[in-house]
Amino acid sequence: MxxxxxxxxxGAGRTDDQGVSAVSPPVLPDGAxxxxxxxxxxxxxxxxxxxxxxxxxxxxxxxxxxxxxxxxxxxxxxxxxxxxxxxxxxxxxxxxxxxxxxxxxxxxxxxxxxxxxxxxxxxxxxxxxxxxxxxxxxxxxxxxxxxxxxxxxxxxxxxxxxxxxxxxxxxxxxxxxxxxxxxxxxxxxxxxxxxxxxxxxxxxxxxxxxxxxxxxxxxxxxxxxxxxTPAERDITPAIDRVFATASQRIVVASFASHVHRIQQIATAAARHGRKVAFVGRSMIRNMGIARDLGYLDAPADLIIDANDARDHPADKVVLVCTGSQGEPMSALSRMAARTHPIRIGAGDTVLLASSLIPGNENAVNRVINGLTRWGARVVHSGNALVHVxxxxxxxxxxxxxxxxxxxxxxxxxxxxxxxxxxxxxxxxxxxxxxxxxxxxxxxxxxxxxxxxxxxxxxxxxxxxxxxSHIGDLGGSLEDRRILAEEGFVSIVVIVEAATGQLNGNPEIHARGSVRALEPFDELSGLVVTAVALAAEEKVTDTHDLEQRLRRTAGRWFNRRRRRPMIIPVVVAI
CATH class of the missing domain: 3.60.15.10 (Ribonuclease Z/Hydroxyacylglutathione hydrolase-like)
Known part of the structure; x- marks a missing residue:
């Protein structure tokens, strides 16, 4: 190795957000x-x-x-x-x-x-x-x-x-x-x-x-x-088989800049008598540039507007869109979630004309499962040679x-x-x-x-x-992760400003937590005890009391192997 x-x-210095120390280099010597x-x-x-x-x-x-x-x-x-x-x-x-x-x-x-x-x-x-x-x-x-x-x-x-x-x-x-x-x-x-x-x-x-x-x-x-690495031409037969066996619409997902792959799709479409419609702003923009500059060779009557595709028989249309990596807002992801005007249905064929970028496996699998749920046949690099x-x-x-x-x-x-x-x-x-x-x-x-x-x-x-924000988000990404995976719990208590004594019962609310629908009687009792103990110790500062409540609730959730975001609110009257 x-x-x-x-x-x-x-030497040592400050670390970046990946935890690697920064070590200041020397002044660059002349000529180096x-x-x-x-x-x-x-x-x-x-x-x-x-x-x-x-x-x-x-x-x-x-x-x-x-x-x-x-x-x-x-x-x-x-x-x-x-x-x-x-x-x-x-x-x-x-x-x-x-x-x-x-x-x-x-x-x-x-x-x-x-x-x-x-x-x-x-x-x-x-x-x-x-x-x-x-x-x-x-x-x-x-x-x-x-x-x-x-x-x-x-x-x-x-x-x-x-x-x-x-x-x-x-x-x-x-x-x-x-x-x-x-x-x-x-x-x-x-x-x-x-x-x-x-x-x-x-x-x-x-x-x-x-x-x-x-x-x-x-x-x-x-x-x-x-x-x-196999040649681009090696996948032409596999793409041709997809077109030959598709009975309804074909939807192809690719990178918006993958001109070579779109060229192969356009050639196959012309050979099988299908029109090609580009879906999505970046795909339309990039393929328009490629055609204008001569990098994409397609007959003038092959490319149609996506809005006109619905006027053609389903077996005479190919839709080319983005979303091959499972990007949440891409056209294909929205089709899989049924939030796109194009409704995927039984008999449609979806071709993912790209390989997985490391880290995108889960997102892509979700899209494949979603498309399959609506009856589509999904062809991808895992089951056919459709990408190099x-x-x-x-x-x-x-x-x-x-x-x-x-x-x-x-x-x-x-x-x-x-x-x-x-x-x-x-x-x-x-x-x-x-x-x-x-x-x-x-x-x-x-x-x-x-x-x-x-x-x-x-x-x-x-x-x-x-x-519109650009920069270091600090700990907010960790907060978002916790909110996404564990939800949050708020604990609201009202205390007497002078004595710290509890005024009324605690209110505990949960959102996105697995325990959101369960009673919090046990936790509520622990909160009452924590407030009472703080009052005995003459702790009246609301911030200090909020920290005690956060620790009390945190221990309770930890025993249940849960770590939601805990937001204590103490109101002194």
């Missing part, structure tokens, strides 16, 4: 390059890496993480921009590797700090981002690049290479500075027969390997999977290591187990263990004189978007 490099950092990932390490999402050199900053990707089941009421999770505080004017550019939300979704929030930061990306990536920013009423400063381009961005000499992924126009980024050459692969795989005929530029990788890659940041998502990943498996990663021969490796984009598996792959190709950097978000890595080392750790906790 490879030791976490953070273990080599001396500093690399700090603010997201994407230990998680699948929220990808963002900051490069610092000669007093200037370069950001690669700026994405969001979607909330899990324990983050009640949260819309999005952002990277922590605190390391950029007071230095937003030093950012020479934000470079985007591709147009997925976990790589571009946080850009609107970054631009709130400085609206004229240049955004660099490919044609489709910038088009998707510009449409997103329009919803935030932001007009970005953009610079379009393509594979083969090499441009200076401040002191950073950036070269862009084509990589194949589940969305067109993906790019790897080679960053040259006086400190050395860094290659960031972005998300990639090595599909040898991609739908858009755009191959990962292995010749370019080999050329960089010959030049000498000092630090490689490499996609880890599928590092645990042996062999090579957009990330390189172990065989492809080994191939990259052997081509690039990097001096140092920083696995990125993955949970801890993915990063560790990728580190082991690097070691198996001859990369020294002490040159493989397993890092957490916020880990500071300095590259100097051809040597990369961990020099500290900056705060890199979660920043939550909750409606």
């Amino acid at each position: 490879v030791d976490l490099p953070l273990n080599t950092v001396a 390059l500093r690399v700090v990932a603010l997201g994407g390490l230990g998680e699948v999402g929220r990808n963002m890496t900051v490069f610092e050199h000669d007093g200037r900053l370069l950001v690669i990707d700026c994405g969001v993480l979607f909330p899990d089941d324990q983050q009640h009421g949260i819309d999005l999770v952002l990277p922590d921009f605190s390391m950029l505080a007071g230095r937003f004017d030093r950012i020479d550019a934000v470079v985007l590797t591709h147009g997925h939300e976990d790589h571009i979704g946080a850009v609107p929030y970054l631009l709130r700090h400085r609206g004229d930061v240049p955004i660099v990306g490919s044609r489709l990536t910038l088009a998707l981002l510009t449409a997103k920013l329009a919803e935030h009423r932001i007009q970005p400063v953009t610079r379009r690049v393509a594979e083969g381009d090499r441009i200076p961005l401040g002191p950073f000499d950036c070269e862009f290479l084509a990589v194949n992924h589940s969305i067109p126009d993906g790019l790897a980024v080679a960053v040259r500075t006086g400190a050395g050459l860094v290659l960031h692969t972005g998300d990639f795989k090595m599909d040898q027969s991609p739908l858009d005929h755009r191959l990962t530029d292995l010749q370019g990788f080999a050329r960089l390997g010959h030049e000498g890659v000092d630090l490689l940041l490499i996609d880890s998502t599928n590092a645990e999977n042996a062999g090579f 990943s957009g990330h390189a498996s172990a065989g492809e990663l080994l191939h990259c290591y052997n081509i690039l021969r990097p001096r140092h490796v920083l696995p990125v984009h993955g949970e801890i187990r993915h990063l560790t598996a990728n580190a082991e792959l690097a070691a198996s190709t001859g990369v020294d263990y002490d040159r493989i950097l397993l890092a957490d978000n916020g880990t500071v890595i300095d590259l100097r004189d051809g040597r990369a080392s961990v020099t500290g750790r900056l705060p890199a906790g979660n920043v939550y978007v909750d409606g």
Whole structure:
């Protein structure tokens, strides 16, 4: 196993909301390059890496993480921009590797700090981002690049290479500075027969390997999977079988940016005489952009408005929507809950055209069960080959290591187990263990004189978007969890202000608690006793008495293995 490099950092400091200590790094030496990932390490999402050199900053990707089941009421999770505080004017550019939300979704929030930061990306990536920013009423400063381009961005000499992924126009980024050459692969795989005929530029990788890659940041998502990721074309027969056997409507759920998958659906629909209707704002917006730019090839009469779909026979329609990850407010989740105008019924076929993102299993299973309850046949990656990943498996990663021969490796984009598996792959190709950097978000890595080392750790906790509020929610998420799982109990007592004696009987109310419908006679007696004891001890402060009541009720509930939120209210008269 490879030791976490953070273990080599001396000192202690404050901790972020993941409980990891922050250790202030030293002043960056002249000519050195500093690399700090603010997201994407230990998680699948929220990808963002900051490069610092000669007093200037370069950001690669700026994405969001979607909330899990324990983050009640949260819309999005952002990277922590605190390391950029007071230095937003030093950012020479934000470079985007591709147009997925976990790589571009946080850009609107970054631009709130400085609206004229240049955004660099490919044609489709910038088009998707510009449409997103329009919803935030932001007009970005953009610079379009393509594979083969090499441009200076401040002191950073950036070269862009084509990589194949589940969305067109993906790019790897080679960053040259006086400190050395860094290659960031972005998300990639090595599909040898991609739908858009755009191959990962292995010749370019080999050329960089010959030049000498000092630090490689490499996609880890599928590092645990042996062999090579199947080609996109491999799932065409399975999709065709779904269309051939469907007797009524077909509803396809996919990411709104998965142009390749939607292309396969559109092709199958045309072959089987069905019209395609897009459902949901993001799906309509993104597919409109893809069609306008030529990334989605569909006959003019194939695509119809969702409102017009009801005028077509059920066996002549395909509805394409979001919700493949069980997102609560997505079109598919609302269909499963019968809160969407489209009513799923017997004979309908629902195709989940994506794989599960870790952590979304429960949400997706709830949607599948809900759809099945209404009589739909649900086809998903667990029972048919209807999706292939957009990330390189172990065989492809080994191939990259052997081509690039990097001096140092920083696995990125993955949970801890993915990063560790990728580190082991690097070691198996001859990369020294002490040159493989397993890092957490916020880990500071300095590259100097051809040597990369961990020099500290900056705060890199979660920043939550909750409606119009953006920031640290403190303990409110824990409160929400308790309320969701255990409910709350309020205890209201009235006491004499002078003596602390109880005036009348306690009132106990429960909401969302398993004991909400049960009598609280025993607990009420304990409350009376606690108030009486406090009066004997001449405790008349209402706050102190509320704390006693909270402890009394807490012990009573603990004996019953319940921990609701307890809200004591003492009124002194």
